[in-house]
Amino acid sequence: MSADEPNVEHIEAETTNTVTWSDDERRADQYEARAERLAEENRRLRIQYANARRADFRRAAILFVGLGLVAAIAGIAFENTRDVLFALAGTGLFAAVLTSYLVPGQFVAAEIGERVYTSLADTLAAVAAELGLREERLYVPTDDETPSARLFVPLEADPEIPSPRSGPVVTEDDSRGLVLQPTGGELFREFRNTLSEDLTGAPEQLASQLAAGVVEQFELAAVVDPEVDVDGGRITFGIADSTFGDVDRLDHPIASFLGCGVAIGLDRVVSLEVTDGGSRYDWLVTCRWDVEES
Secondary structure, three states, rough: OOOOOHHHHHHHHHHHHHHHHHHHHHHHHHHHHHHHHHHHHHHHHHHHHHHHHHHHHHHHHHHHHHHHHHHHHHHHHHOOOOHHHHHHHHHHHHHHHHHHHHHOOHHHHHHHHHHHHHHHHHHHHHHHHHOOOOOOOEEOOOOOOOOOOOEEEEEOOOOOOOOOOOOOOOOOOOEEEEEEEOHHHHHHHHHHHHOOOOOOHHHHHHHHHHHHHHHHHOOOOOEEEEEOOOOOOOOOEEEEEOOOOOOOOOOOOOOOHHHHHHHHHHOOOEEEEEOOOOOOEEEEEEEEOOOOOO
16 A cells, blocks of 8 residues: 555544544533433422412412401301301411411511611621722631631632631731621521431532522522532532522622531631522522642
8 A cells, every 4th residue: 555545444443533522522412401401490390399389378378368258257147156256267367367477488578688688788898898808708617516607808819717716807917807707607507407417528418408408498599509510629509589689799698608508518618709690590609619628
């Protein structure tokens, strides 16, 4: 075979490699599309479940109202049993009012809580701006008998992490900033007390536990979907329908709970960032930690 003649075996090998690579890319695209469909279906089912719970409570409230009205009308018509029927009417109407306030979502309570948090967030943001602090948010685990965390807002880039017991204003060189009791600290303590199993130190399971705590226990959001990158030291939570409004505010209850939870569960300093969620979510809460830390 001359030098100008094509090498058939080489061409066949290149063709086989190209086909194999194309097949791998096609399968990867299929897996990615399937994962996106499953995530979207999971989000839809969670919202549907929440709406179904609200509908059940509302139907129960309507039934109690109907019972109360029927009993009241019957009490007017039948004098002999009027006392009993009026008592039954009062019970039905009271149960309707109580059930309405117990509807999952707690619209009135959530609105009040959001207003209270807004005042706190505005105050903290004003203090941070006045001191010239960075937008970096670091959640630092403590070594207490009952583990907790503190929020460190530094003045300079790449700061030395101060003792969680210091503060609230830290003036030491390379550690200047604020050390605060995070809003998510007490939420996490309550969450941990109600866990049916031990808090896990594995990032994947920990992320699932925290997401369930936000949605199912505290009902702070309708959707929290975690995405975990263990090798990269990152967990990103997709958030939709936050009860307390914009999640990008300083130490928002959802972000604070997730930051505290990851910091305590992994026993690592966690850097937290909140960004726009694009078309799928309202917000993305990203927790990062140093994978090389021993």
